[in-house]
Amino acid sequence: MTTMRKISQLVGVSTATVSRALKNPEMVLPETREKVLKAVETLGYRPNILAKNFSSGKTQTVVVIVTDLTNPFFSRIVQGVEEEAQKLGYSVLLGDTNDDINRERVYAEMVLNNKADGLIQLDHLFPFEDKDKEIAKTVPMVSVCDAIDGDYEYPYITIDNFAASRDVAKHLISLGHTKIGAIAGKDDSLVTSDRLGGLQRVLQEHNIPFNDDWFMRGGYTKQCGKESMEALLSMGEYPTAVYCFSDEIAIGAIKAIKDAGLRIPQDISIVGFDNIDICEYIDPPLTTVDQPAVEMGQRAMQILYQLINGDAIQHITEFKPYTLLVRDSTGLAPK
Amino acid sequence: MTTMRKISQLVGVSTATVSRALKNPEMVLPETREKVLKAVETLGYRPNILAKNFSSGKTQTVVVIVTDLTNPFFSRIVQGVEEEAQKLGYSVLLGDTNDDINRERVYAEMVLNNKADGLIQLDHLFPFEDKDKEIAKTVPMVSVCDAIDGDYEYPYITIDNFAASRDVAKHLISLGHTKIGAIAGKDDSLVTSDRLGGLQRVLQEHNIPFNDDWFMRGGYTKQCGKESMEALLSMGEYPTAVYCFSDEIAIGAIKAIKDAGLRIPQDISIVGFDNIDICEYIDPPLTTVDQPAVEMGQRAMQILYQLINGDAIQHITEFKPYTLLVRDSTGLAPK
């Protein structure tokens, strides 16, 4: 391996000068710099990042925790994180947890033992062990999409889920729907309660009762969406519109409806959430709420960068713009 | 920060003993070990991985290069890689390239400057710069799905694409199709030529001509699938069956066919490749070739582990089992 030592010997300067020539060229005579660069070239020197990181105490790496990388909404956020990370000189360690809290902890711990400098959390769980609660308060962490459960101060990048849900509800009501169901993802997260709250508020404003039996919970998956919809259809009376808290859920729900021989939107209207790529391709194209996934990921990384580099952690919640995209999966309520 | 030094002072032993007590308990007296562990507990000591890695010269980290993380087939492979990596004590650095060769190089270089110990490549490109060609031959690298272009010796995990394509072709022919088109992903990779070759061979065996105009190329995306299918439909005569080299392509093709007012499979049969989750949920459910994505990722990581830990690189190609899954997107050829 070619080290700075070798370069310095070849050129006849000290390692300090080599280091400066490479990192702070202006601190060194142009001709010295030239000689160093030439030696670097001929010897094929590469800085040993391991040593550099050790010396500086920084890893220039962040961890991103995600429950399911195959969900395109999450993977787009991760793409945004990574794109921005690269710009800022950071690498991204992947933390796919498959909803396993133990794996969350493994990844979170990386920040505590200097495997990474910061953490981006896409899940709503506090990823550290109880015993690390205190120290965790000082670690640079940002959450995206969903807020971290409990009374913590981490910055949070999201959209206004309450308002988005209001828009969804108004849209459905404008089509004449009064029998509205919903299928949620995570059971008890802020996102879920915001979205449910927005829906309920609008129903209330229109004096439309909310039927608790029509509020299903599961995970953000097609499978859960299908099962929940099947359960709804098996009830004596079922809703004419179902608001799914993710597009994946909606895709599962659509499958269940078609399998039951019903039509969308003539018999049942479906709304999704996230606006993943496939929404435009499915049949019928899905009405959904667009979240700027890439931008959210980028922004999370920017804020994390600030935290890592000295800014104090403060609980800001940053809202990104969302858009209700009306496509063909919603239509007039059946008579 | 709590260091070994502090532990050793508290216990009254040397740092070497602390190190041994933690890593090689059998080299230390049980009572010494006890005291050390207790001090570790009370001081809340955590090993500094940065220092450990620097000292050992290993990062316990691998990079996985992927062109598009939002493609569920790729993200499942990455999940497999990560699951296995965690078992083996490794972390995974994400290298989403968005098809940008410069980003591939950034990620590949991480192995050269000690940011990672090895590399898993899902793309078909040789990710290193020309000037690093020689040194690259010694770096632990494994490719999955697609082989690396050129005359290299890296291990390669895949399925038998030629045979799988033969199965697809036979299936279509058994349904009476003679006008068969295809939409490929990457232009000139081994996977593409294997799949095309398998198709052509079977057609030849059945004395069915292959129409070059019906062989489209683009990327593994829905968008490309849609555009290619639109182009096919705009031809005077178009195929009655189209073999798409990925499910994403197939989803785009299906959209184009429906938009044109045609039915699947009555007017045109569609076959996909990969068997991503959504295949069962789309309308009609997609006939496709299942690739064991998670297993392929796991296996790639296992082999990479062996390379990193001393096994010599040898050009093995390991084939995983595939399955043709016949669903409803393929049917009898129209009269």
Add this chain to the structure above:
DNA sequence: TTGTAAGCGTTATCAT
């Protein structure tokens, strides 16, 4: 502008 040397926290070698 450049050199010297300490320091980062762990592991490993060689004594004891």
Add this chain to the structure above:
DNA sequence: ATGATAACGCTTACAA
């Protein structure tokens, strides 16, 4: 079984 110490490659005061 344990201690002393060197070593890993780079950065950075501090000196010259």
